[in-house]
Amino acid sequence: MIKIPPYLKKGDTIGITCPAGFMAKEKAQICINTLQRWGFHVMVGKTLGSNSTNYFSGTDEERRDELQAMLDDVNINAILCGRGGYGVGRIIDQLDFTKFKKKPKWIIGFSDITVLHSHIYTNVKIASLHAPMAAAFNEGENEFIQSLQKALAGKKTSYKLSPHPFNKNGTAIGELVGGNLSLLAHLTGTSSDINTRNKILFIEDIGEQIYSIDRMLYQLKRSGKLDNLAGLIIGGFTDIKDTDRPFGKTVYEVIQEIVAAYSYPVCFNFPVSHGKENYALKVGVKYELKVTNKAVQLKEK
Known part of the structure; x- marks a missing residue:
């Protein structure tokens, strides 16, 4: 049974940390100002705008220790990751979730933070x-930032969008899992791997070659991740590249071909991505996905 962390109220504290790639503090200032305007206290970690001279926001130890401290701190009610990039996989096995499990809080982020979402879902049974x-x-x-505010406040999310010609109609009910396709493929066989049976899976990615997307989807297919889904949500695939000799299909055509044999509903072009269109989704929480010729709706149960 997945446990839902307490929703936030005015006066609660949100910690900001960068457990992966470097982020300049000034790029987070509008975020800090907005969270404060929403009525939250903000505690900024040292990894945001750190003195790091390489890709990461600090050494593995610095990033691990700061995230661990925020996980353990009973005065912090949610943790917003400043950015993703790469790096959580280097520290995930060194984190201790004992105190976090006793007093859970919302972990917020996407991209490389998929590692945290998946690990917590599988091992700690807490929504994120x-x-x-x-x-x-x-x-x-915008509406995507507002969706985060509403989710933190405990409002049940419901998103409606126009149909896509590649959609497969149907209704699915299940816990929502997923995130960045590259990370989901890399997590296969690790302690952070997710069981997708009877789940609604969502995927998105950025900056990949079309053949890489094809390869990662076959990794999910061959490892059984696509076999027994309740439903599948295809998000945005941004900044996708092709080889000099064209692969011959678009990303969505690649996905459509791979999932053709399955009978569960599939929704394409859902607003979850590395771009501006990125609705807040509660990992581990039960949703209903309804795909028809007229519309698509993803509704929190």
Whole structure:
């Protein structure tokens, strides 16, 4: 049974940390200002705008220790990851979730934070938030940022969108799992791997070659991750590249071909991505996915 962390109220504290790639503090200032305007206290970790001279926001030990401290701190009610990139996989096995399990809090982020979402879902059985991170606030307080605010406040999410010609109609009910396709493929066989049986799986990615997307989807297919889903949500695939000799299919055509044999509903072009369109989704929480010729709706149960 998945446990839902307490929802936030005014006066609660959100910690901001960068457990993966480096982020300049000034790029998070609008985020900090917005969270404060929403009525939250903000505790900024040293990894945000750190003195790191390489890709990461600090050494493995620095990033691990700061995230561990925020996980353990009973005065912090949610943890917003400043950015993703790469790095959580280097520290995930060194984290201790004992205190976090006793007093859970919302972990917020996407991209490389998929590692945290998946690990916590599988091993700690606590829901988390796949949602915009600090830099997204620089786009303005749009509906995607507002979806994070509503999710933190405990409002049940319901998203409706136009149909896509590749969709497969049907209704699915199940716990929502997923995130970045590259990370989900890399987590296969690790302690952070997820059991997708009877789940609604969502995937998105950025900056990959079309053949790499094809390869990672076959990794999920061959490892049984696509066999017994309740439903599948295909998000945005941004900045996708092709080889000099074309692969011959678009990303969505690749996905459509791979999932053709399955009978569960499939929704394409859902607004979850590395781009501006990135709705907050509660990982581990039960949703209903309804795909028809007229519309698609993803509704929290």
